[in-house]
Amino acid sequence: MIKINNLSVTYQSLEDCYAALDNINLELEAGETCAIIGPSGCGKSTLLKVLAGIITNFDGTVEINDQPIRPSKQRIGFIPQNYGLLPWKNVDENIRLGAKIKGLSSASGTEDIALLLEELGLKGLERRYPGELSGGQQQRVALARAFLLKPDLLLMDEPFSALDAMTREEIQDVFLAVWREHAVSTILVTHHVEEAVYLGRKIVILSVSPGTVSTIIDNPLFGVEDVRNHEDFFQLCRQLRKKIKEDWSK
Amino acid sequence: MNEKSTGLGYIYGIFIVLAFWQVASALVNLPIIPSPGVVLENLISVFVPKIAIHGLYSLGRIVAGVFLAVLIGIPLGLCMGYFARWDRALSPVVYLTYPIPKIALLPVIMLLFGLGEMAKVLMIFLIIVFQVIVAVRDGVKSIPKETYYPLYSLGAGVADIFREILIPASLPKFLTSLRVAMATAISVLFFTETFGTQYGMGYFIMDAWMRVNYLEMYSGIVVLSIIGLILFSTIDYIEKKTCYW
Ligand SMILES: Nc1ncnc2c1ncn2[C@@H]1O[C@H](COP(=O)(O)OP(=O)(O)OP(=O)(O)O)[C@@H](O)[C@H]1O
Numbered sequence: 408m409i410k411i412n413n414l415s416v417t418y419q420s421l422e423d424c425y426a427a428l429d430n431i432n433l434e435l436e437a438g439e440t441c442a443i444i445g446p447s448g449c450g451k452s453t454l455l456k457v458l459a460g461i462i463t464n465f466d467g468t469v470e471i472n473d474q475p476i477r478p479s480k481q482r483i484g485f486i487p488q489n490y491g492l493l494p495w496k497n498v499d500e501n502i503r504l505g506a507k508i509k510g511l512s513s514a515s516g517t518e519d520i521a522l523l524l525e526e527l528g529l530k531g532l533e534r535r536y537p538g539e540l541s542g543g544q545q546q547r548v549a550l551a552r553a554f555l556l557k558p559d560l561l562l563m564d565e566p567f568s569a570l571d572a573m574t575r576e577e578i579q580d581v582f583l584a585v586w587r588e589h590a591v592s593t594i595l596v597t598h599h600v601e602e603a604v605y606l607g608r609k610i611v612i613l614s615v616s617p618g619t620v621s622t623i624i625d626n627p628l629f630g631v632e633d634v635r636n637h638e639d640f641f642q643l644c645r646q647l648r649k650k651i652k653e654d655w656s657k
Numbered sequence: 658m659n660e661k662s663t664g665l666g667y668i669y670g671i672f673i674v675l676a677f678w679q680v681a682s683a684l685v686n687l688p689i690i691p692s693p694g695v696v697l698e699n700l701i702s703v704f705v706p707k708i709a710i711h712g713l714y715s716l717g718r719i720v721a722g723v724f725l726a727v728l729i730g731i732p733l734g735l736c737m738g739y740f741a742r743w744d745r746a747l748s749p750v751v752y753l754t755y756p757i758p759k760i761a762l763l764p765v766i767m768l769l770f771g772l773g774e775m776a777k778v779l780m781i782f783l784i785i786v787f788q789v790i791v792a793v794r795d796g797v798k799s800i801p802k803e804t805y806y807p808l809y810s811l812g813a814g815v816a817d818i819f820r821e822i823l824i825p826a827s828l829p830k831f832l833t834s835l836r837v838a839m840a841t842a843i844s845v846l847f848f849t850e851t852f853g854t855q856y857g858m859g860y861f862i863m864d865a866w867m868r869v870n871y872l873e874m875y876s877g878i879v880v881l882s883i884i885g886l887i888l889f890s891t892i893d894y895i896e897k898k899t900c901y902w
């Protein structure tokens with residue numbers, strides 16, 4: 408269970424302060440997924456960095472299972488917007504990094520890695536370095552690293568942004584399969600309304616400058632079989648678009 | 658294909674040097690510049706009985722000096738790059754001592770450590786260590802802060818950060834600094850080997866000169882430059898193996 412209370416973040420530049428997030432309140436049940444939609448620059452990445460324990464200087468409280476955020480105690484899978492791969496590690500080493508830092512034995516993961524590589528379409532790229540991969544391939548390596556870790560909390564910053572429409576749908580299903588298996592609490596940032604409706608049990612709309620929560624929607628269609636072809640799905644996406652337009656123009 | 662072309666490059670380089678040498682010796686036409694053919698002939702006959710031992714001594718001193726510089730320079734540079742407090746405390750010291758021509762310290766070092774091996778190794782150490790410290794420190798400082806995020810979110814400790822990020826990220830800059838410092842180190846070693854020892858390329862070359870044995874002197878110079886070639890190509894090789902990305 409994740410509880411965010413009155414979270415505010417200000418960035419300190421050389422001269423001035425800049426409020427990136429203002430008074431965010433959000434609750435997420437354990438095992439729930441939550442999609443965050445917001446205009447560019449509204450503080451979505453900032454919110455994820457707080458949850459990942461990277462930004463530690465904030466006002467308010469953020470708790471995972473009633474504990475303050477402590478990356479060394481909790482297992483957090485974080486996919487930053489720039490994928491967060493280390494350029495001097497090849498694909499295999501990058502994927503194993505999370506498990507290595509967490510001290511999981513490498514032998515037990517080998518089977519999982521083979522499966523993940525297969526599912527994410529990364530087979531045959533194990534020895535390549537990030538500099539030798541396309542953006543979408545790098546993104547999938549980042550996903551593999553996060554999934555392998557079997558985290559308690561999965562944070563994904565626009566995790567499918569670099570993928571073509573077809574691959575994107577496939578990888579979304581890979582994510583859902585992983586989510587079903589481990590029921591990992593997930594927060595993902597997206598700019599796609601359809602993606603939010605497909606992957607978010609909760610959908611949170613943020614509005615601009617400084618970022619505040621403008622609407623939280625409980626998504627009735629989450630997890631429905633083959634929902635992408637239902638009339639309801641299109642309906643909900645349409646409604647959501649309208650809502651977002653209203654919220655952002657306020 | 659790449660290996661082959663570096664090999665070709667070396668052969669090409671050797672050929673150019675030999676050609677210039679040949680032209681110079683033909684023009685001057687004095688025993689002070691013998692032709693490369695004669696020198697190579699002499700080198701082949703005296704290398705094993707006379708020169709090899711001196712070459713090994715010189716090589717050993719360089720390796721020892723580099724080893725010491727790495728042992729002290731890399732950890733210091735990493736800590737100064739990563740911990741702002743180390744940098745604030747140590748940078749002034751480094752900046753004050755770095756510009757001192759190390760050769761000017763030679764008399765002091767010889768007084769303190771004698772004329773033996775220690776002084777010679779220390780000189781090489783002093784020349785290389787500053788370059789290494791500054792290069793590694795700047796290498797660490799130039800790592801974008803986003804690079805650390807995945808490790809922070811995994812709750813990585815300082816040891817993890819050193820191993821997974823700081824060391825690999827600063828390695829290319831370290832090797833470059835080693836390359837830059839190496840040439841100076843070899844010249845200064847040559848100088849220090851001209852006294853207080855019976856072994857080393859410096860001794861051999863100066864001794865041959867005193868004996869007016871120009872052939873042996875040039876053989877020594879050739880060996881010295883081959884030692885340089887070996888050192889530089891070793892650094893290149895390590896770079897290719899570890900900094901492929
Ligand atoms: N290190 C920083 N220092 C100062 N300001 C920052 C810093 N990082 C982000 N900001 C500012 O904070 C605001 C929120 O940034 P953030 O990266 O969270 O936006 P975002 O919602 O993820 O945008 P996008 O959709 O474009 O990724 C932006 O206006 C940005 O300019």
Ligand SMILES: [Mg+2]
Pocket residue numbers: 451452453488564
């Ligand atoms: Mg962002």
